[in-house]
Amino acid sequence: MSIIKIREINFSGKIFCSFLGHKMVTTRNVTNHFKEYKCSCCGLELTNDLKGHKTFLTPELKDINETLVSLYQKRHFSVE
Numbered sequence: 255m256s257i258i259k260i261r262e263i264n265f266s267g268k269i270f271c272s273f274l275g276h277k278m279v280t281t282r283n284v285t286n287h288f289k290e291y292k293c294s295c296c297g298l299e300l301t302n303d304l305k306g307h308k309t310f311l312t313p314e315l316k317d318i319n320e321t322l323v324s325l326y327q328k329r330h331f332s333v334e
């Protein structure tokens with residue numbers, strides 16, 4: 255498959271999403287309130303911000319989520 259063909263598929267995926275909305279699937283549970291999502295159609299990644307709204311998953315937010323996961327797991331395991 256040529257590079258041009260792959261680009262066409264990505265492009266049509268984004269068009270599809272802009273009409274029908276993203277098809278988000280949960281890729282990771284950070285905590286009970288923070289999750290990471292990915293669109294199975296175009297690959298767009300989202301996460302929850304501090305107010306619980308969905309926002310774009312930037313490298314900075316990914317770092318914060320990593321920290322939250324390790325803190326959450328430590329706390330979870332020490333309680334049990």
Ligand SMILES: [Zn+2]
Binds near residue numbers: 268275276
């Ligand atoms: Zn999408």
